Amino acid sequence: MSNNPSLRTPSQRLAWTATIIVSTLVFIFLIAPIVAIMPLSFSSGSYLTYPLPGLSLRWYDDFINSPRWMNSLKNSMIIGVASTLLSMTLGTLAALGLAQWKSRFKPLVLAFVLSPVVVPGVITAVGLYFFFAPIGLTGSYLGLILAHTALATPFVVITVGATLQSFDTNLARAAASLGASPFEAFRRVILPLILPGVASGALFAFATSFDEVVIVLFMAGPEQRTLPREMFSGIRENISPTITAAAVILTTISVILLATLEALRRRNERLKGGGA
Amino acid sequence: MTNALLTGADASTEVPLKRRLRRAERRRQVKALALVLPLLVFLLFTFAGPIAGMLWRSVEDREVRQVLPQTVAALADWGGKDLPDEKAYAALASDVLAARASGTMAIAAKRLNYALNGFRTILTSTARNLRAIPEPGTAKEALGKINPAWRDRTTWTTIKDAGGPITGFYLLAALDLTRNVEGTIVEAPPDQAIYRGVFARTFVISLSVTVLCLILGFPVAYLLATLPPGRSNLLMIFVLLPFWTSLLVRTCAWIVLLQSKGVVNDSLLWLGIIDEPLRLIYNRFGVCVAMTHVLLPFMILPLYSSMKAISPAYMRAAASLGAPPIAAFLRIYLPQTLPGIGAGSLLVFILALGYYITPALVGGAADQMISYFIALYTTETANWGLASALGAVLLLATVLLALVYGKLVQGQHVTGGMKN
Numbered sequence A: 001m002s003n004n005p006s007l008r009t010p011s012q013r014l015a016w017t018a019t020i021i022v023s024t025l026v027f028i029f030l031i032a033p034i035v036a037i038m039p040l041s042f043s044s045g046s047y048l049t050y051p052l053p054g055l056s057l058r059w060y061d062d063f064i065n066s067p068r069w070m071n072s073l074k075n076s077m078i079i080g081v082a083s084t085l086l087s088m089t090l091g092t093l094a095a096l097g098l099a100q101w102k103s104r105f106k107p108l109v110l111a112f113v114l115s116p117v118v119v120p121g122v123i124t125a126v127g128l129y130f131f132f133a134p135i136g137l138t139g140s141y142l143g144l145i146l147a148h149t150a151l152a153t154p155f156v157v158i159t160v161g162a163t164l165q166s167f168d169t170n171l172a173r174a175a176a177s178l179g180a181s182p183f184e185a186f187r188r189v190i191l192p193l194i195l196p197g198v199a200s201g202a203l204f205a206f207a208t209s210f211d212e213v214v215i216v217l218f219m220a221g222p223e224q225r226t227l228p229r230e231m232f233s234g235i236r237e238n239i240s241p242t243i244t245a246a247a248v249i250l251t252t253i254s255v256i257l258l259a260t261l262e263a264l265r266r267r268n269e270r271l272k273g274g275g276a
Numbered sequence B: 001m002t003n004a005l006l007t008g009a010d011a012s013t014e015v016p017l018k019r020r021l022r023r024a025e026r027r028r029q030v031k032a033l034a035l036v037l038p039l040l041v042f043l044l045f046t047f048a049g050p051i052a053g054m055l056w057r058s059v060e061d062r063e064v065r066q067v068l069p070q071t072v073a074a075l076a077d078w079g080g081k082d083l084p085d086e087k088a089y090a091a092l093a094s095d096v097l098a099a100r101a102s103g104t105m106a107i108a109a110k111r112l113n114y115a116l117n118g119f120r121t122i123l124t125s126t127a128r129n130l131r132a133i134p135e136p137g138t139a140k141e142a143l144g145k146i147n148p149a150w151r152d153r154t155t156w157t158t159i160k161d162a163g164g165p166i167t168g169f170y171l172l173a174a175l176d177l178t179r180n181v182e183g184t185i186v187e188a189p190p191d192q193a194i195y196r197g198v199f200a201r202t203f204v205i206s207l208s209v210t211v212l213c214l215i216l217g218f219p220v221a222y223l224l225a226t227l228p229p230g231r232s233n234l235l236m237i238f239v240l241l242p243f244w245t246s247l248l249v250r251t252c253a254w255i256v257l258l259q260s261k262g263v264v265n266d267s268l269l270w271l272g273i274i275d276e277p278l279r280l281i282y283n284r285f286g287v288c289v290a291m292t293h294v295l296l297p298f299m300i301l302p303l304y305s306s307m308k309a310i311s312p313a314y315m316r317a318a319a320s321l322g323a324p325p326i327a328a329f330l331r332i333y334l335p336q337t338l339p340g341i342g343a344g345s346l347l348v349f350i351l352a353l354g355y356y357i358t359p360a361l362v363g364g365a366a367d368q369m370i371s372y373f374i375a376l377y378t379t380e381t382a383n384w385g386l387a388s389a390l391g392a393v394l395l396l397a398t399v400l401l402a403l404v405y406g407k408l409v410q411g412q413h414v415t416g417g418m419k420n
Helices: A010-040 A058-065 A067-100 A106-118 A121-132 A141-165 A169-177 A182-211 A214-219 A227-237 A241-275 B002-007 B009-057 B063-067 B069-074 B086-102 B105-115 B119-129 B139-146 B153-161 B169-174 B195-226 B229-244 B247-258 B263-270 B284-308 B312-320 B325-353 B357-362 B370-380 B384-409
Strands: B177-179 B185-187
Touching (some): A010 B195, A010 B247, A067 A106, A067 A141, A067 A182, A067 A227, A067 B009, A106 A141, A106 B009, A106 B384, A121 A141, A121 A214, A121 B370, A121 B384, A141 A182, A141 A214, A169 A182, A182 A241, A214 A227, A214 B370, A227 B247, A227 B357, A241 B229, A241 B247, B009 B384, B063 B069, B063 B105, B069 B086, B069 B153, B105 B119, B105 B169, B119 B139, B119 B153, B169 B177, B169 B384, B195 B229, B195 B284, B195 B325, B229 B284, B247 B263, B247 B357, B284 B325, B284 B357, B312 B325, B325 B384, B357 B370
16 A cells, blocks of 8 residues: 555655554444345344354345335335436426526525425435425325425436536537437436436435435325334334345445446446547 | 717627527526425415415414403403503403303413413313302402402513514523513523523534534544545545434334343353443433434535645645654645534534434433424423523524534535435
């Protein structure tokens, strides 16, 4: 690790070693909890302690055969996919509009569009609870999908907006001058170019909905409980190893999302490098 | 036009072209706005509207007005110096009988009880013992006989204060303040004055977590920014994987690690460092550890961005000019990371302020932050006015800090750090 070119004096080398040691400890701190919980889901015993008495898949079996857990997984998927599609549409349109719109109100509008990320979850949840209850949207899938879409759309606006910054608007003009209708120009020229941004926005949106629990706590009826919501009550009541199985399943999904995002980023960088 | 005609054929089309261009540009702007509009309308319905509704609830006061309309009307021009006149007593008697018949008394009793402990008993005893509307002129005496509280000025000022339609009662209560019988703002009685403590606790926990994140995040960001890209990308996984792992999974993992028979305690026992398990969870320590773990990536990513932008040439220049390494670090490197430190710290602090899930799961009763009380008053006790008022204070703090954050990151590229 001492190939850092600026390292010359012993004190610098000492500082660098200290940085490496502290960073390693922090990396352990960051990763250890996630790593430590995984083997417990394969335990044959029902206590969440090491050493494991033996290995088994009984807790995964328990998860798959529990209507409660499977229903929550299904709900998470329904709400996640629906709010991703909705926020992709709204967010991409808005990002396209914002990229062209010139006005002194633009920073204000942008701040408003991004604000759902910053406002504490409890405040949004309480507001929605009061607002949606009289119109029958609490205890419904639609209510949760709308709420999650509001939380997830900022990520689509950010990622698509970032892609559009490097987008050459002359390409759209060229398409128009060659006789493409605006819709055709969008479908055949603009969309393929911003697709990586839309896709990573969609991944962020899905992850946001998939991980959200505060709004679900306030608004979901027993029928709409999602996987994080089920984990919340599981942790509150008593932690059974089934929760660790659920945690491993959730983490696996996160890893797949992260890997996809990383692949998209790499592809994007390669294309940029080749194009310039 | 005449000018254009005089200057030649080309100029005759110049003005319309300019106008045409301007018109096309305007049309483009309208089209651009039309693309943003669906999202704006959507957010109005699913975000801004609900939050505005919550803010409105923090000042709205209509329960007493709805249940005791005649009394509220009769007290409208009462000065509050002495007991109200016979008219108010008669109105109250009539309202109480009507409320008893329609079964709405509990609504008003709940609201009045917030302002004056024991008001519920006053109302229920009155409703129980009042047989019929008293003879004209005897209402004051009759009600006073049923419950002596009606001879007390405080009882009446409480009704008048709660008469709505808007009130500062909940917002004052959220700041441990109240109005006394004279109507001046005073400190709330000690048994109700808990929210300043809760806000202070929220602030202290958020600040501790921010400081912990900065201490732990700085060396990591430095390492990632200094290493060659291949290696730092690999190590970045250690930051991004927890970032993408569900909050519930991470919270659950900390409970498993820190419980009395958990991995940490077992290791410490095995190493002989301790003799009996330490209490590491369901207390402040557990809350700070779990929250730091969740928020650390939000510190590392902006720090990393700002450090990545610092050219190593500066440090080399400082060294070649004879600055000792520590001085070069403190005077050349550190000042350039300040925007990143500011952005990361503010972001972590803002996010920490609104935390609910983690303290609710790994904290004890004395570690619950403001969001917990907002949730409690919304779903458990249904004191929606107070929940909204506490929410309004939290929202104000968040918005102010977010504005500072916005100013800070304006113009500089601070990526990442935007997830939940």
